[in-house]
Every structure is written in structure tokens, then in C-alpha cells.
Amino acid sequence: MKQAKYQKNDYYRSLTRKMILTIIIVSIAPLILVGSIILYRFHVSYHEKMEDHLQELVLKHKQTIDNFLKEKLGDIRLQAETFCFDELKDASFLQDRLDMLQQSFGPVFVDLGVVNSQGLQVAYAGPFRLGEALYFEADWFKKAMKTRYFISDVFLGLRGLPHFIIAVKDNWMGDPWILRATIDFVAFNDFVKNIRIGETGFAYILNREGKFQTKPFFDITPKNEPYRDFLKIKEDDPRKIHTVERKDDSGKMIIYVASFLKDGDWLLVYQQNHRDAYMDLYRTIILAITIIVFGAFGIVFAALFLSKRMVNRIAMADREKEMMDKQIIETAKLASVGKLAAGIAHEINNPVAIMVEEAGWIKDLLEEEEFSKSENLNEFERALKQIKTQGQRCKEITHKLLSFARKTDSRIQETQINELIKELVALSEQRAKYSKITIHKNLEDNLPITYMAQSEMQQILLNLINNSVDAMEKKGGELTITTYSEGDVIGIKVSDNGPGIPESNLSRIFEPFFTTKPVGKGTGLGLSICYGIIKKMGGQIEVQSVIDSGTTFHIRLPVKGPPES
């Protein structure tokens, strides 16, 4: 029996495991699949949008800056073309011009200067003391002399402050001269500096040599790495935006978006930490993954819990079924025992009858004359009487057996429970006497008749009687069976004064397979079957027990009428 139980536990455990695994796989796989697909699409889409966005941004700013430069250049050109060298070389006139420019356009123009073909600044209007400055050696001058219009890179120059120059070359009486204006670096710088997105996005302008033209928001050491490739490009399409992603020194991934300005002289670069730019995306991915993970945990716990529950239910159903099967087998066993008993009883009846009759014949013969004087006549008569008595005894025994056997069919019949009890007690008396147990019957007179399957009632009563006898086998004791009726309820009590049942076992005593008998002796099914039968009959069974005092089983059954058919 123990081995079977272990096998069962293994079976249920493996069943539970399989269920858990199935639920987990079936639930988690689609979760992960769908999650991954959606996340991937979102990721791709987001990247595209983000790139487009940044490119739009850079393009817009590039256009703004280019327009700005074009405008300023246009303003100076206007001045140069409207007024001639002669007029402009007058300092106060120049100052007027500067004032007017500043009035119209604000402090963008810092100063104006008129420089002759030798590089001498012949007139200057502005805040610095740059009158008579010589620019012959200056880089910008050299370049400005070569073209009609020239915008310089940002440099420090004589004033020692970063600025850049717009220069317009014109001719006066055969000689070239230059009208130059300084553009306020701060305003220009602010333009670019204020292009900020997120926490790490900022922009700056570089010239073709990689030198900064504006001061970037974050101090960065100019590294040529990412832009070297850009700077090599010959600009053919002014609207082209270049994008690249590189890791910097600290291992962070940075996005660079760049576009050429000022006809390819300058490069507007916008850079942002990849992480920063895609912060939302990362947040979303993390959120989604968190949800998936929690979901997965939830699924696992639910799987564990549900599977355990389900398998418990299955186990319970299996047990019930097993109990029913055993019940059927027990009933069938009882029926076949009954048939066997009946067969034997019938067979014994014949030889016993013949023996008794032969004894009777001898007695008849002894009445003849020749035997009347025999010394042993009394003894003959006594012996013959004994044969008859024992034969009578055999008859009673077979009578009991046959009576018991007859009740083993499970049809519903009219039953007087007291009669059943009497028969069963008679059957059990020998065994009881042998174990020094006395059986008392306390049966109510005129107990109501009820309809029931007598074999089932027999099973119950036999079980209880046998249990009591088994319990009191060693030391003997008393077994009392009581019947009573209350209204339409019949009560049966089977009490003994045996060793009793410990409290801890009392609550489990009707459980199937629960037994305290050693292996091979009891199956633990008897009481659970009784319980089942009594419940089926619509009754109740209770047990009370005190250690070393005794046990009482108390059955209550409703009186039933004949079955309707």
C-alpha cells in the first residue's frame, strides 16, 4: 500500500510539473513574441522619426544662419554700393552709417571700417580704437581682396575678442577698397548656442579646418574624429544633411548631424548623446520589458497556483473514484462470500440430515427387545441424543449462514433492523466469545420498519462490530448495540469499552485509506465505505471516543418507505 501511495505522489507531482510548464510556455511565448515584434517596430519607427526630426532641425537652423549671413552681407553691400569711398572715408559719415545700421538692425553690427588697397583702415566707426589699423598682413584682408564678398571665420584679431568680418570689395577710381563690418559674435553665437534639445543636445559651427566658430554649450575638446569625414566631403547639394553615430572617449554613443553653411566654408554640427535623444524610446522599452517581466512572473505564479489547485482536484476526483471502485468490489466480495456460504450451508445440510436420521434409526432399533436389557442402553441413548443435539447445532449454524447469505443482494427490501442486528451478532458470537468479549443487545421494541438494501446495512454493521472486536481482541471487553427511534429517524449505537481512538485520528477516521492497522491487515476502507453508504441513505454517522475508556459509533438513518416503481 505505501509503495502505491508513493507512486501516486510521483504521478501527481509530475502531472503538476507538466501543467505548470504547459501553462507557462503557452502563456509566455505569445507574450514575448508579440512584445518583441511591437517593440522592434516601435524602435525602428522611432529611430526613423528621430533622425528625420534632427535633420529637419539642423536644416532649419542652417537655413536661418545662412539667411542671416546673406542679409548682413546684403546690408553692407548696400552701404558700399550706395556710398562711395570718398564719402565713407569720412569717419563721422561712417559713424552715421553705423548708427543707422544699428538703429535698423540692432547691435548686430559692432563696427564699420573702410580699408584701402594697402590694408590701411582709413576710417573706423565703432567702440574699439582701431583707427589707422593696418591689416595688410591680416588673413582676412588677403582673402577679402581676392573676392567681391567675403565672410571671415571667427578670430580674435587686433581687438583680442572673437568676432568675424563681412567684407565687401569695391572700386574707387581704379583702386579696390574694402568696406568691412564686424558682426557681433555674441548675438551670432547665441543663435547657435540656443539650439538645444534634451539634456545633451547642442550645436556649434566649425570651419573647414575644424576650428570652432562658435562656443559650444558644453566645453568639448575639439576632436576631429567624427567630422573629419564630413570635412572631406565636397559640398554639392546645399540641402544635404550628414548623419553619423560614433562612440566618444568614455564609450558613450553620440549622434552627429551636420550640414554645410556659407557655401561650404562652415559646418554646422549638432550633436546629442544617443541615450539622451532616444530617452523616450529607452523609457518605453524599459517599461515594456518591465511589464513583460512582471507579467511573466505573474504567469509563473498563477501557473504554480492554478496547477496545484487543479491537480489537487484531480487527485480528489481520482480518490473518490477509487473509493467507489473499492466499494463496488467490497460489495461484490460480500455477495460472493454470501453465495459461497450459501453453497456450503446447503451442502452440509444433507450429510448432517442423514447422520441425524441414522442416529434416529439406531434409536428406533434399540427399542427392540434384544437391546432392552443391555448394560450400555443408557449410554447408547445418551450418545444418540448427543448426535441429535449436535446435528441440531449444525442446522442452526447453517441457518445463520444462509440467513446472512440471503441478504447479500442489494435490492431495496422491507427491513427490520433489529433482526439484522440479531443475525449478525449470532454470526459474530463465536469469535467474540473466543476473545473474551461479551455482546449486549439493547434493541428498542417495535423499531419502525424501513426500506433499504440489506446487504449494505450488513456491511456497515459487520464493519463496526468487527472493528470493535478487533480492538478488544487482546484484553476482551464488552460490546453493546443499541437501537432506538425518534420520530422518523432510527438510531443505532455500537459501543465498546476498548482502548479507544486517539483524538488526532478521530477526525480522519472516515477518510479513505486511513488505517492504523499494520500493512496487510486493514485497507482503511471499511469506515469510509460505511460513511459513503450512510450518506447515500440520507443518514449520518458520528464517532466518540475516549482513550482507555471506549468508542461509540452513532448512526442515524431516516425511515424510508417502499421505493416507487
Next chain:
Amino acid sequence: MVEDRNKPIKILLVDDERGFVDVISKRMSKRNIKVTCAYSGTEALQALRKEDFDVTVLDLKMEDMDGIEILKIFKKIAPDLPVIMLTGHGSEEAARDGIRFGAFDYLTKPCDFEELIVKIQEVVSSRR
């Protein structure tokens, strides 16, 4: 013991248990009852055709034929012949069936010899 005229009562005893039939017939002969033994239904019918009897004692549980069937045939052949049935314990229904089919009475086996004698005397006196 027996009755007025010293004329032996003639009974036909039908039972397939030879030991039983033989000893019963011996004992009865001591009481002025002449027993004809039939160990099967077939033998019983043969005996019936040969002579008349006062009573038949018929065991219902026999191997070759069902007791009730034999009873029915008896009642056809000799409707006036009273039949006492011997039934096994537990076959009371068979016994009641028998009564319905015309048997006079029944006794359960193993039966008391004296009881059987009393029953036979009952039958015979009710006829004479």
C-alpha cells in the same frame, strides 16, 4: 403411532440424496409407513404410474429437474395426491410458489423426523 386400521400409509419419497431416502424409509417402516423411494423426477413419475400413494414427499432441490416443474407434472397426473415439499432453507419463496401450484404444505430441510411424521398423519387424516 400410526392409525386405526393398521393399514400402512403408502408414501412416495422423492429425493436425490440416497443416504437420506434410505434411512428415512427404514425408520418409517417401523411406524407402519411404506415408503417407495424415487431418486429422481423420472423415477418418481414411473412410480406414480405403477401404483397409488397416500402422500408424496418431494424434495424441491434436485439435480435433474426443477422441483416445481415436477410438482406441476404430479398435479397433472395425480391431482388428488397431496404433496409435501421439502425445501432448502432460504427457498421460502419456492415453497410459497409450490403451495400456489397445489402442494399441501412444506418443511425446511434438514427437517425433524417427528415433524415429518406429524405432517404425513395430518394429510392422511384430512383425506380419510
